[in-house]
Amino acid sequence: xxxxxxxxxxxxxxxxVRRILDSFANRIGDDTWQTIITEDGLRAVHTALRRNAxxxxxxxxxxxxxxxxxxLLWIVGRKECFNSSGxxxxxxxRKNIRHEEWESQWQYLPVLKAFTALAALLHDWGxxxxxxxxxxxxxxxxxxxxxxxxxSCKLIEAIAVLYGEKNNSIAWLQAIADNxxxxxxxxxxxxxxxxxxxxxxxxxxxPVSAKAVIWLVLSHHRLPLPGVEDIFKYxxxxxxxxxxxxxxxxxxxxxxxxxxxDFSDSSRQCFSFAQGLMxxxxxxxxxxxxxxxxxxxxxLSSHKGEEGCLLLQRNLLLYSRxxxxxxxxxxxxxxxxxxxxxxxxxYKNKKRKxxxxxxxxxxxxxxxxxxxxxxxxxxALKIVHQLPLFASKMAVADNVRxxxxxxxxxxxxxxxxxxxxxxxxxxxxSNKCFFVVNMASTGCGKTIANAxxxxxxSRNNELWTSYSSSFSIWQPVAGSPSxxxxxxxxxxxxxxxxxxxxxxxxxxxxxxxxxx
Numbered sequence: 129x130x131x132x133x134x135x136x137x138x139x140x141x142x143x144x145v146r147r148i149l150d151s152f153a154n155r156i157g158d159d160t161w162q163t164i165i166t167e168d169g170l171r172a173v174h175t176a177l178r179r180n181a182x183x184x185x186x187x188x189x190x191x192x193x194x195x196x197x198x199x200l201l202w203i204v205g206r207k208e209c210f211n212s213s214g215x216x217x218x219x220x221x222r223k224n225i226r227h228e229e230w231e232s233q234w235q236y237l238p239v240l241k242a243f244t245a246l247a248a249l250l251h252d253w254g255x256x257x258x259x260x261x262x263x264x265x266x267x268x269x270x271x272x273x274x275x276x277x278x279x280s281c282k283l284i285e286a287i288a289v290l291y292g293e294k295n296n297s298i299a300w301l302q303a304i305a306d307n308x309x310x311x312x313x314x315x316x317x318x319x320x321x322x323x324x325x326x327x328x329x330x331x332x333x334x335p336v337s338a339k340a341v342i343w344l345v346l347s348h349h350r351l352p353l354p355g356v357e358d359i360f361k362y363x364x365x366x367x368x369x370x371x372x373x374x375x376x377x378x379x380x381x382x383x384x385x386x387x388x389x390d391f392s393d394s395s396r397q398c399f400s401f402a403q404g405l406m407x408x409x410x411x412x413x414x415x416x417x418x419x420x421x422x423x424x425x426x427x428l429s430s431h432k433g434e435e436g437c438l439l440l441q442r443n444l445l446l447y448s449r450x451x452x453x454x455x456x457x458x459x460x461x462x463x464x465x466x467x468x469x470x471x472x473x474x475y476k477n478k479k480r481k482x483x484x485x486x487x488x489x490x491x492x493x494x495x496x497x498x499x500x501x502x503x504x505x506x507x508a509l510k511i512v513h514q515l516p517l518f519a520s521k522m523a524v525a526d527n528v529r530x531x532x533x534x535x536x537x538x539x540x541x542x543x544x545x546x547x548x549x550x551x552x553x554x555x556x557x558s559n560k561c562f563f564v565v566n567m568a569s570t571g572c573g574k575t576i577a578n579a580x581x582x583x584x585x586s587r588n589n590e591l592w593t594s595y596s597s598s599f600s601i602w603q604p605v606a607g608s609p610s611x612x613x614x615x616x617x618x619x620x621x622x623x624x625x626x627x628x629x630x631x632x633x634x635x636x637x638x639x640x641x642x643x644x
Contacts, residue, residue, distance in 0.1 A: 130192040131170060131201070135159040136209040136216065141185035148176050149187075170201075177204040188214045234516045239438060241512050242424035244448045247344040248455060248505035249417045254279025255497055256405055256483050259397035264484050267491035271385045273394040274327075277349055278383035281342045283405070285330055286317040288338035297337035297435040298425045305422030307414075311407045322399035328379045337428060339374050340439040348452045352381035370440045403483055410498040416505060447515065455507040460486055462503075464494045530576070531583050539573040542580050549584040 133153060137145045142159075149155070152173050153163035165173070170189070177187055185205035190198045200214035210216060254260070254276040263272065290313060292300030303309060321327040330342065346352065354362060358380075367373040388394055406413060428435050438444075484493045485500035495503075535542045549562075562585055568574045 129167070129170070130162070130164050132190045132192065132198075133161040133173075134188045134190070134210075134214075134216070135161075136186040136188075137205065138184045141182050141205070144180050144182075145177070145185060145187055148173070148180065174202060174204065181205050186210070190214055236438075236441070236444060237512070237516065239424075239427050240444060240447055240515075241509060242420050242427055243340070243344075243439065243444070244451050244508045244512055245420040245505050246417070246424055247341050247348075247448065248452055248508045249413065249420065249501050250280060250284055250341065251345045251348050251452060251456065251504065252276060252280060252485055252497065252501060253283050253405070254281075254398075255485055256401050256403065257398050258400045258402050259394055261403065261483065262397070264487055264493060267487065271388070272398065273385055273388055273391050274379060274398040275349075275383045277346055278379055279398055281330070281346050282318065282321060282327060282399070283314065284338060284342050284345065285334065286314045286321075288334050289331055290314065290317060292335050292338060294333040294335060297335040297428050297439075300335065300338060301421045301425035301428070305418050305425060307418060309407055311405050314405060314407075315401055318399045318401070322396055327395075327399060328384070330374065330377060332375060336370075336436040337424070337439060339370070340445070343370075343374065344445065344448055344452060346377070346383075347449055348456060350382060352377055352383075354381055370436070406483065406498055413498040413502050416502060420505070447512075451508050451511045451515075452504070454511060455504045459500060459503045459507055460495070462495075464488060464492075528579075528583075531580050535573070535576070539576070542573055542577040545577065546580050546584045549581060553585060 131153075133149050135142070135145045135149070136159070145159075146155075149161045152165065152169065153161035156162050174189070177185070181204055183206065186203070186207075186209040187205060188203045188210050189201045191201050192198050200210075203210055203214065257276070257279055259272060260276055260279075262268075263270070287304065287309065288300045291303035291308065318327075334342070353359070367376070384395075385391070428438070431438050483497040485495040485497045488494045534540075552562075564581055564585075566574055566578055566581070568577075
């Protein structure tokens with residue numbers, strides 16, 4: 129077989145590649161080699177390059193199959209130096225000239241960013257209550273009378289009621305952006321809510337933007353769930369819209385603990401904030417809160433009359449909740465030393481009151497509340513920025529020869545599934561999605577079957593995932609015919625052996641061939 133090697137290696141790797149390839153092939157250019165070589169010889173070249181591979185090495189091998197056809201066999205080292213066909217880029221740029229995020233329908237990304245950032249800055253605001261701060265300082269494990277996320281939602285409700293209008297989703301956001309919030313007025317509203325008993329429910333005349341933020345904050349730990357005695361009342365009950373669903377929500381949906389012996393006194397402490405609400409002494413948190421409230425208000429103003437259609441999209445709420453939960457979990461798991469090192473500006477504030485967000489495993493106070501809110505917001509924005517990459521920038525396992533080969537007779541069911549999927553994909557609309565469940569016993573070849581299924585469903589038959597390290601297809605099923613004879617016959621039937629599949633696949637396959 130005639131092959132051509134092309135090197136895009138750099139630094140010391142360039143000398144290593146030249147030394148190896150000069151031993152096997154004739155150099156026909158500065159970094160190009162050509163030779164006629166056997167399959168065993170090509171395997172030896174591939175092995176030698178892989179053993180000496182570094183981050184600066186990049187070598188491709190092309191098989192010249194005919195006068196007008198060549199095939200990429202493998203790439204050793206950095207694959208980004210070549211495209212999926214093994215061609216080298218003539219010019220490069222760091223500018224986003226393709227804008228795949230537009231083509232991938234990410235036009236709502238600015239809304240997602242502003243919505244998630246604002247919710248992240250308010251998601252644990254209720255931890256400023258007297259009860260929660262006393263609980264952290266005493267390292268108590270006792271459940272709160274009202275969960276902190278419910279108190280956070282009541283604070284958001286207070287702003288929406290005091291500074292907003294029912295049919296105006298921008299007014300309360302503009303009040304935050306213009307720094308018009310009066311802490312004393314909000315604290316009085318919270319006390320009145322507890323005294324009048326309205327602290328158990330939410331107001332019906334809230335603007336849709338406030339309802340969306342409240343829903344996200346309320347569900348960032350757990351979804352609302354009625355009590356055991358009431359859960360069967362809602363069986364088969366379907367709400368017509370989000371407003372009807374929101375009207376059902378109250379503290380009894382898993383956000384209060386009436387079993388506390390001191391429920392009356394502790395509930396009062398949940399609505400009391402002796403150290404304030406951080407609106408006057410936490411400059412960094414307040415600055416970010418004003419920024420993202422203003423940003424969300426600007427976006428909604430350009431969709432006047434359609435705020436509900438924009439914010440209450442199920443995909444938007446789902447992405448926002450996922451990002452908020454992931455960010456909150458990550459920031460809460462960080463060590464105190466790392467937090468202080470990375471947030472020196474937050475700790476320079478001498479005016480601040482010591483409001484805390486959580487403790488470490490030993491019960492010691494760890495994260496300041498303002499610090500936690502700001503960091504969760506920053507982390508959420510980083511994650512939102514990465515969401516479009518799932519559609520366009522995921523690592524591609526391309527040219528996996530093992531997935532193109534026919535399966536062994538014992539695993540021929542894999543090929544039948546792929547054939548059926550190929551017919552379904554070609555016959556269906558390009559925007560249609562598939563949900564596949566693969567259930568089989570151990571040793572039946574599920575792993576490779578899943579890889580083949582993903583390749584059949586993916587764009588241009590590329591495998592948009594990193595394949596598993598355990599390829600069970602190469603392990604013969606107990607009771608199957610003689611695996612050694614079948615594997616040898618299978619290899620003879622193929623135009624090429626499995627050498628381009630990588631050392632890992634070859635090692636696993638050889639292990640399977642040696643089993644009786």
